[in-house]
Amino acid sequence: MTLNIAIIGAGPAGYYTAEAALKQWGGTARIDIIDRLPTPYGLIRAGVAPDHQSIKAVTKRYEATNLGQGVRFVGNVMVGRDVSVAELLGIYDAVVLSVGAPEDKPIGIPGDDLPGVLGSAAFVGWYNGHPDYARLDVPLSHHGAAIIGNGNVAIDCARILAKTIPELETSDIAQHAVDALRQSAIRDIHIVGRRGPHQASFTTKEAGELGHLERAHPIVRPEDLPPLDADAALEPGHRKMVTHLRSFAGTERGDKPVTINFEFFRRPVAVEGNGRAERLIVETTRLENGAAVGTGELHAIPCGLIIACIGYRTSALPGVAFDDRLGRFPGDEQGRIMPGLYASGWARRGPSGTIGTNRPDGFSVVEAMVADGLVTKGGDAPAALDALLAGRGARATGFGDWQRLDAAEIARARPGAPREKLVSVAEMLGLIG
Numbered sequence: 001m002t003l004n005i006a007i008i009g010a011g012p013a014g015y016y017t018a019e020a021a022l023k024q025w026g027g028t029a030r031i032d033i034i035d036r037l038p039t040p041y042g043l044i045r046a047g048v049a050p051d052h053q054s055i056k057a058v059t060k061r062y063e064a065t066n067l068g069q070g071v072r073f074v075g076n077v078m079v080g081r082d083v084s085v086a087e088l089l090g091i092y093d094a095v096v097l098s099v100g101a102p103e104d105k106p107i108g109i110p111g112d113d114l115p116g117v118l119g120s121a122a123f124v125g126w127y128n129g130h131p132d133y134a135r136l137d138v139p140l141s142h143h144g145a146a147i148i149g150n151g152n153v154a155i156d157c158a159r160i161l162a163k164t165i166p167e168l169e170t171s172d173i174a175q176h177a178v179d180a181l182r183q184s185a186i187r188d189i190h191i192v193g194r195r196g197p198h199q200a201s202f203t204t205k206e207a208g209e210l211g212h213l214e215r216a217h218p219i220v221r222p223e224d225l226p227p228l229d230a231d232a233a234l235e236p237g238h239r240k241m242v243t244h245l246r247s248f249a250g251t252e253r254g255d256k257p258v259t260i261n262f263e264f265f266r267r268p269v270a271v272e273g274n275g276r277a278e279r280l281i282v283e284t285t286r287l288e289n290g291a292a293v294g295t296g297e298l299h300a301i302p303c304g305l306i307i308a309c310i311g312y313r314t315s316a317l318p319g320v321a322f323d324d325r326l327g328r329f330p331g332d333e334q335g336r337i338m339p340g341l342y343a344s345g346w347a348r349r350g351p352s353g354t355i356g357t358n359r360p361d362g363f364s365v366v367e368a369m370v371a372d373g374l375v376t377k378g379g380d381a382p383a384a385l386d387a388l389l390a391g392r393g394a395r396a397t398g399f400g401d402w403q404r405l406d407a408a409e410i411a412r413a414r415p416g417a418p419r420e421k422l423v424s425v426a427e428m429l430g431l432i433g
């Protein structure tokens with residue numbers, strides 16, 4: 001008898017889970033991949049930097065999965081709003097939560113609620129054309145911007161603020177972001193991290209790229225660098241990244257008008273300003289047993305835009321247990337929340353790793369289903385879902401609809417750009433007809 005599986009979230013984790021289920025059960029399973037947007041691929045579309053197109057090629061693999069026998073994409077259906085997890089558990093034999101971690105973690109310092117302070121989910125969503133953030137107010141009229149965090153997302157944000165319009169225009173950055181960045185007054189970008197270059201979690205490619213920007217010059221304070229021979233203890237890839245950071249110390253700025261300043265050993269303590277962010281107050285730190293300890297020495301970084309790239313939380317879903325401290329669903333290593341209900345990807349592990357890190361997650365969820373002796377309740381779950389949604393007036397979209405949106409986006413691209421994204425769900429639905 002056919003197994004019916006619902007996967008909530010059409011990001012990498014959702015597709016790798018579907019791929020694993022197809023491998024396990026072939027065409028004998030019916031798999032619905034449900035997403036709140038009419039567009040699939042999660043953060044590959046809305047997170048991965050628009051000027052890093054080659055990374056997005058992995059969507060071809062997800063497309064093949066979606067075109068596999070028994071697999072459907074059910075777009076524009078938000079679980080928790082249009083249908084509940086309890087209802088899905090009543091219809092399907094297994095439900096997998098692959099909803100990612102879309103909420104910004106709060107900075108948690110005085111003044112972090114001032115206008116001008118954004119989380120990276122919002123800022124990245126804005127330049128990538130996520131419908132939730134297309135109308136975000138991004139203040140670009142001050143000469144300074146502070147980016148909090150020492151991971152690749154911080155570098156992505158800095159690079160987008162630092163690039164010239166011609167450098168951006170051949171990417172799939174949303175047109176509203178190009179128009180706003182064209183007017184940007186930002187000249188001093190500060191990347192703030194509590195610890196030092198050895199502790200930063202940038203990758204080699206992302207750090208190295210900052211040395212090749214047309215109008216921006218990266219700066220590392222020489223005194224923040226550990227002694228050269230200490231690099232020998234680093235893992236080779238990380239050592240290469242630190243070598244890039246070393247190359248940013250004591251170099252000539254030339255005539256480049258924009259600086260990207262690495263503010264290592266600085267802990268944000270407050271945002272100040274008159275009705276909106278005007279400066280980030282940071283405290284100098286030193287390392288004690290690997291931890292950053294404040295020294296009491298304060299500095300002000302003048303800035304009208306502050307972007308926190310300090311991690312994400314999963315959104316809780318009604319009726320599903322949630323670990324509020326960890327900001328994700330509780331569950332075992334295999335992704336089991338309880339027999340019949342599973343989680344994969346960022347919704348299970350939290351926001352870490354690369355796209356590929358989500359693949360083993362999908363496979364271990366399917367292994368857990370097998371170990372749990374999943375049996376079918378019988379019935380045609382996709383038809384039951386369709387009937388339930390139709391009864392509520394919810395308008396679900398399919399993979400064919402996405403293919404039409406995809407073609408429309410490609411057709412309206414700027415010269416040299418891969419696509420011009422549709423940034424409103426209403427516009428997408430209008431185009432689908």
Ligand SMILES: Cc1cc2nc3c(=O)[nH]c(=O)nc-3n(C[C@H](O)[C@H](O)[C@H](O)COP(=O)(O)OP(=O)(O)OC[C@H]3O[C@@H](n4cnc5c(N)ncnc54)[C@H](O)[C@@H]3O)c2cc1C
Pocket residue numbers: 008009010011012013014034035036037040041042043044047048049052055077078079080098099100101102124153156344345346347352353354355356358
């Ligand atoms: C800014 C940024 C840049 C990144 N760049 C890279 C990179 O260059 N290379 C790399 O390897 N990795 C990168 N990553 C990491 C990579 O994007 C993640 O590992 C991956 O997307 C996580 O997959 P996921 O499926 O768990 O979550 P997501 O990709 O977030 O997918 C979750 C999906 O669930 C849907 N959803 C959420 N809630 C609901 C609901 N209630 N009902 C229905 N659907 C719902 C969402 O719409 C989304 O489509 C980046 C991440 C970020 C944030």
